Amino acid sequence: MKKNTGAGGASDDGVGVGGNKSDQQRLKGQSSKERNMQRLGGRGLSLQAFARTNHYNPALIKKQREFYKNAKYVRKFKRSLGQHEQQMTARHLEERNETEEATDLDHNTKKRKKNSAKSLRDLYEEKRQEAEKARLEREASIQAKKKERQRAEARRKSLKKKMFKKTKSGQPVMKHRIEHLLQMIQGSTS
Known part of the structure; x- marks a missing residue:
C-alpha cells in the first residue's frame, strides 16, 4: 500500500501527483521567484531596456x-526684424549724413567739442565724488555694526560670567540669576 506524505503529494516509491521524485527535490530548494523565472524562460527585459x-x-x-x-515662428520673426533693422539703419545713416553736412558748415564745431570734453570731465568728477560718498557711508555703517557687535559680545560675556558664578560649596549664586529673570519680565511687559 502507498503511503501519502501530504503536502508534496509524493509517495515512498517516488511516483506521485506532482511528477517524479527528482523534479520535486529540485523544485523544493528554489524560491517561488526562481521557479517563476524558470517557468517563464529567463529574467526578461530590465525596465531601461x-x-x-x-x-x-x-x-x-x-x-x-x-x-x-x-x-x-522665431526664425521668421528674426528675419523680419533683421530686414526692418537694415531699413532703419539705412534711413539713420542718410539722416546722419545730412546733419553732418549741415554742421560741418558751421565754424562752431571746435567750440562744441571743447565744451563736450569739459562736460564729460565734470560728469566724471561728479560720479567719482558720488562713489566716494557711497564708499565712506558703507565704511561708517560697517564700523557702527562692528562697535555694536563688540558691545553686545561684552554684555554677553559679563552676563555669562555672572550666571556661572558659584559659591564656596559649588552651588550657583542665585542673586544674578534672579536679577536676570526680573529684567526679562520687565522687558517683556514694557
Missing part, C-alpha cells in the same frame, strides 16, 4: 512638434 525598445511616446512627439513650430 524595455523603455528603450518602445519608441512611441505621444507626449514627446507633441512636444517636438510644438518646439519646431515655435522655432519656425
